Amino acid sequence: MCLAVPAKIIKINGDRAQADFGGILREVNIALVDAKVGEYVLVHAGYAIQTLSQEEAEETLRLWKEILNDKD
Amino acid sequence: MIKEMRFRDAALAKRVAEKIRKIAPSKGTVKICHICGTHEWTITHYGIRSLLPESVEVIAGPGCPVCIVPASEIDEAIEMALDGVTVTCFGDLLRVPGSKMSLLDARAEGADVRVVYSVADAIKMARREREKQFVFFAVGFETTAPSTAVEILKGPPENMSFLISHRLIPPAMKALVEMEDLSLNGFIAPGHVSTIIGMKPYEIFPRDYGMPTVVAGFEPLDVLFAIYMILKQIRKGEPRLENEYVRAVLPEGNVRAQRLMRKVFKAEDGRWRGLQIIPESVLTLRDNYKRYDSRQKYDLHVKCGVDIRPGCRCHLVIVGKIKPTECPLFMKACTPHRPVGPCMVSMEGTCRIWAGST
């Protein structure tokens, strides 16, 4: 139930947006975030709870790389 | 795009596992606790425990939002449902046992109990069927509470009320760390709850309790990296708060969601199933919104229920004191098909997750 999944915003109409969950379109409520068309959001129980950006995703990979290169 | 990135790279996982083995203590046990059903799912599904050395144990805390709803609150929902009110809830709540029956049993007795995907669906139904009274059974942690707040602030229809059962994670973590017989050495903090609350509420754990705390995402690599980060802090003797889930969790969290939650709810002391009363851990509606409170509207007076049935060890599973396999009923009298305790019902319940993998 606490699962949240990423989806891409396709169309916005006020607080409601059409979002693409890997090929399946579904309505999500975006009242909790500032999301624009084309952006990715994290959706939990029908509500976007956070926006996700490519830069932040890359940031994770950078962090991991840094950790891997750490000397123990 | 984001999905295609290398968050599940097996070779990378092997490298992190190697680093974990290298850094793990050679004697004693490090006990790391996570507080999220989805983390337990990732750990069990990808066999992460089998990658860890013997000295590193990962246990599941009270991270299943459905499992920790006290039986008395399920009983409240059932009382309304049997009285002719339409009760809407998330699917995994349906089979959670109350004191005498579940909402599914109530439905079998003719009650109108409906599964919804979100609170918005419940409100749509209430608007469509004005002649009926509707209740939304609002369970869930900080990930879910903001959506309930959004809808309450929008002004739901007259025939709609809310059975608020939202609970907060940091107070539960505090209760765990203060349990003397649990002796934890580190926390993996729940990533999605953290997208809302940010990092600040966790600061007390390293500062006041010396607990390494790492906010982590839900891919197997996220969890492995979090374990490594905790072990590293332990080895250095420098407990800190770190964010592994930078792709979703901002230090300040989702400020708008926090503001809406604060506007609608206040935190009070309250019970968690299998745990005792946890200070300031349960949300209730502020006076301005009391008119949407089902408890007030239907004058509910259920005081206490049967949280743990005879033989069930959910109270020990919920805080990670025993593994599901140590419960004598596990996969014997208690199965996903006929659950005895709440931990066997939801897809996020520890017993249910372990049942799927045995």
Ligand code: SF4
């Ligand atoms: S196996 Fe069933 S009875 Fe045993 S602790 Fe888990 S839910 Fe309770």
